[in-house]
Amino acid sequence: MTDRFRTQPVNDRITRITDIAGTHMYLVKGDREAALLDTGVGCGPLDECVRALTDLPVKVIITHGHVDHAMGAGAFPEAWLSPLDREVYAEHSAPDRRVGYIHGSTVTGGLPETAEVTAEMLTPPRPFDQFRPLRPGDTFDLGGVTLEINEGAGHTPGCVTILIPELRTLLLGDACNPFTYLFDPSCSTVTEYREMLLRLRAAVAGRYDRVLLCHGPGGEGDPGLIDSVIAVCGDILRGETDDQPFRGFHGEAVCIAKAMDFTTFTRVDGGSGNIVYDPARVR
Numbered sequence: 001m002t003d004r005f006r007t008q009p010v011n012d013r014i015t016r017i018t019d020i021a022g023t024h025m026y027l028v029k030g031d032r033e034a035a036l037l038d039t040g041v042g043c044g045p046l047d048e049c050v051r052a053l054t055d056l057p058v059k060v061i062i063t064h065g066h067v068d069h070a071m072g073a074g075a076f077p078e079a080w081l082s083p084l085d086r087e088v089y090a091e092h093s094a095p096d097r098r099v100g101y102i103h104g105s106t107v108t109g110g111l112p113e114t115a116e117v118t119a120e121m122l123t124p125p126r127p128f129d130q131f132r133p134l135r136p137g138d139t140f141d142l143g144g145v146t147l148e149i150n151e152g153a154g155h156t157p158g159c160v161t162i163l164i165p166e167l168r169t170l171l172l173g174d175a176c177n178p179f180t181y182l183f184d185p186s187c188s189t190v191t192e193y194r195e196m197l198l199r200l201r202a203a204v205a206g207r208y209d210r211v212l213l214c215h216g217p218g219g220e221g222d223p224g225l226i227d228s229v230i231a232v233c234g235d236i237l238r239g240e241t242d243d244q245p246f247r248g249f250h251g252e253a254v255c256i257a258k259a260m261d262f263t264t265f266t267r268v269d270g271g272s273g274n275i276v277y278d279p280a281r282v283r
């Protein structure tokens with residue numbers, strides 16, 4: 001069962017853990033404590049996987065309440081998540097939503113055995129009231145490494161990004177990436193999202209040179225992603241986008257701002273950041 005998780009060292013302090021559905025999470029080891037950043041879809045004994053990697057006490061920090069990030073948190077004694085993601089978490093915790101996501105993940109890096117996953121095999125979701133409240137500005141001193149919780153809202157209302165200044169590493173996760181989902185009714189408008197990114201950029205400028213992501217092969221991002229996605233926001237606001245058609249979580253028609261080549265999953269024009277958005281929710 002533990003082999004449902006694949007592990008890969010990022011550096012001496014960080015291990016990337018990839019779950020059955022292809023979502024990456026990160027174990028950060030300090031001198032006194034460890035932190036698990038995200039918990040994947042909650043299929044398989046994640047606590048055993050983590051225990052094989054460290055004897056330190058582990059706190060869980062969830063970047064946002066989505067089905068592919070927060071569902072394994074019930075297996076750990078201490079977990080943190082933004083209070084603003086209560087509704088999103090409730091919606092994404094539904095068993096049919098979870099099974100549907102896992103079955104659909106074979107197109108985005110999930111293992112073939114995801115097809116056999118049933119609701120009975122899933123870790124029960126952590127009751128929302130058992131999360132401690134996570135907010136931008138919080139810091140967690142693990143001993144020798146610090147987790148600095150930064151803004152990231154837009155993809156979900158409570159989404160955060162996490163800077164590890166000592167390692168010059170920034171976990172952008174789903175907050176800002178090569179295919180940023182911003183189309184759901186729970187997401188910010190493009191205008192609000194751009195303002196958040198400008199504040200985030202100012203807060204982390206010059207303090208990192210490695211970007212970690214939660215999806216995609218490798219799990220690494222372009223250090224210039226924030227600038228790139230800010231530029232895409234500007235293009236959307238000026239109407240200078242390609243608007244490639246895409247289907248949202250419930251089959252709704254939305255747009256990919258910058259045309260993608262889906263054989264390589266990269267932008268046709270070579271840019272690194274992108275946004276999938278609803279043209280009715282720009283301003």
Ligand SMILES: [Zn+2]
Nearest residue numbers: 064066155174
């Ligand atoms: Zn997400």
